[in-house]
Amino acid sequence: MDPGAAGGGTRGGAEAGDGLRCLVTGATGYIGGRLVPELLAAGHTVRCLVRTPAKVRDHPWAGRVETVQGDVTDPESVGAALTGIDVAYYLVHGLAGGPDFEETDRAAARTFAERARAAGVRRIVYLGGLTPYGVPVRELSPHLRSRAEVGGILLGSGVPTTALRAAVIIGSGSASFEMLRHLTERLPVMVTPKWVSTRIQPIAVRDVLRLLVGSARMPREVNRAFDIGGPDVVTYREMMRRYARVAGLPRRLILPVPVLTPGLSSHWIGLVTPVPASIARPLTESLRYEVVCREHDITRYVPDPAGGPIGLDAALALALRRVREARVATRWSSASVPGAPSDPLPTDPDWAGGTLYTDVRERNVDAPARELWRVVEGIGGEHGWYSFPVAWAVRGGLDRLIGGVGLRRGRRDAARLRVGDSLDFWRVEEIEPGRLLRLRAEMRLPGPAWLEMSTEPRRDGGSRYRQRAVFHPRGLLGHAYWWALSPCHAVVFGGMARNIARAAERKAPREPTREPHPTRPGPPPSE
CATH class of the missing domain: 3.40.50.720 (NAD(P)-binding Rossmann-like Domain)
Structure with a gap:
């Protein structure tokens, strides 16, 4: 050997x-x-x-x-x-x-x-x-x-x-x-x-x-x-x-x-x-x-x-x-360098590091990545969350009833975001313009939660949209909260990914239809 x-x-x-x-x-x-x-x-x-x-x-x-x-x-x-x-x-x-x-x-x-x-x-x-x-x-x-x-x-x-x-x-x-x-x-x-x-x-x-x-x-x-x-x-x-x-x-x-x-x-x-x-x-x-x-x-x-x-x-x-x-x-x-010996490592077993629930959605979008990113960066506020608005409104109202921030904060700028911005009941934790937006929940929850949206171009001129919701439950209530709402995830998160993709496709510029020039002579008649 x-x-x-x-x-x-x-x-x-x-x-x-x-x-x-x-x-x-x-x-x-x-x-x-x-x-x-x-x-x-x-x-x-x-x-x-x-x-x-x-x-x-x-x-x-x-x-x-x-x-x-x-x-x-x-x-x-x-x-x-x-x-x-x-x-x-x-x-x-x-x-x-x-x-x-x-x-x-x-x-x-x-x-x-x-x-x-x-x-x-x-x-x-x-x-x-x-x-x-x-x-x-x-x-x-x-x-x-x-x-x-x-x-x-x-x-x-x-x-x-x-x-x-x-x-x-x-x-x-x-x-x-x-x-x-x-x-x-x-x-x-x-x-x-x-x-x-x-x-x-x-x-x-x-x-x-x-x-x-x-x-x-x-x-x-x-x-x-x-x-x-x-x-x-x-x-x-x-x-x-x-x-x-x-x-x-x-x-x-x-x-x-x-x-x-x-x-x-x-x-x-x-x-x-x-x-x-x-x-x-x-x-x-x-x-x-x-x-x-x-x-x-x-x-x-x-x-x-x-x-x-x-x-x-x-x-x-x-x-x-x-x-x-x-x-x-x-x-x-995919950051692989832990900052301290007590950090988790990528090679730790799956049962290490506490429970982390995720909901992942991905879609191919028939629009350039720049158009998809405009939709992602413009999310929230007057534009809403692209799915089941009644559910978002009810969640915001419930959050206010228990002392949370609700949906009333809106956003600082209608088109641009920066790290630290409040965004309804989220806060911008990380942004890489044109590629990634990560939001951290500030609503009242039995555990911290994040929502991440990322875009990448495709070779054919279209783009790929990826969306991840992550929840780290705190105690038994946290686990019960996630599983109680899991039937709604397909409607809320699935609809969100689908509608963001459609919004980008609607805003994407269309290729103009080529018409024959009116003064240009047509082809010679066939014999």
Whole structure:
């Protein structure tokens, strides 16, 4: 197997200066995908060992790393990937890999440890799970037990190893956080297992990444595990209630009962949330243990930032802010570079990042793109919304009754829009003249909403119209609101797209009909 066959980029070596040559396994996973740009920003060169190189292409940093194809269970590909590496990050696990996943995890860790030692790797950095104090490893859940065993194998490898042990990681895309998000968003009243009363010490993903990057430069004599956590020790119940407060949701009523087993809990979570039961089960099995840091020795080697680690409320706010602002822009505009480690990535699973409902309409228009754009930019105000005016008027009236702005604001200019303009009960969030108009709803809704209209020319002189309505529900009321109105979407949004296209076609200039010139002689008579 050719380790360089799947990619190019910076290979690293003597010319790298002070930067280290780092290998990241699990680079397409939640932590790995966010760690790579942090390592690059720190001046290191990065090689990624992945089973499917095509998945790396979706990351914004793909062109800045070397990608090699392989599997941590294959000694040959692991050995080739570790050649010339200073620091190797081990970030792979079998979360729910069948009945023998623990043995697979052990075998992969042994292979990695042996090959790292043979390649002369200077340090292994591993991210595992925080384990409860006083509970023998053999009595832990399979999920936590496997992580502890992998950490032990790497620490005994003969290569200096840093094993970081974390509990719940707070950040959009983390499986534990997504369970928290969806349960709290969707259920104002929850009947829960006893584990909601278990104490845990969550940590912000930004702090996890900071510690992973900092661990690369630990002194050679350091070979140990470190507990890592944020400044807050809470129960899972309190964490859900604090999530609700930060998200602007009403206080959640949580009723723990003793009859819900981890198996039943995982199936219940699978029904209530989009997180698969196969992922929810190992996580819920582990939540019955108290996981609180017993030491904070990591600061001897990676000091805390000014102000200390990120607190729970701040970590929640960061994750939610990115969902409500950047995620919509990322999905709509195909912007692939996240602004912070807590941002969603394009490669995150579909169930990550919160629910986002969309209604998409597209039409070919027999009019030039410039005429279509004139209709789009002139929408609202006196021109109306091109569909079911009674429905828009009723919605505006209802909005005013509950303290909203209604439709009374109109628009500043009859023909031109700019960012920040009010437009009835919308506001212009982004405009690219001739191409895109994005509006953010300012009506009273159980969640933020956007309406986007875009135009593009066709080769035949016509144009293409695309329209997207997006709604990010807040709580159960938000989900109920979307589904209650979904039967109307075909009438309102479908009619809007159809009528905007027709309006552009009516306004498009017609080709003049060519008539024979009155003084021009006709063709000679046929013989």
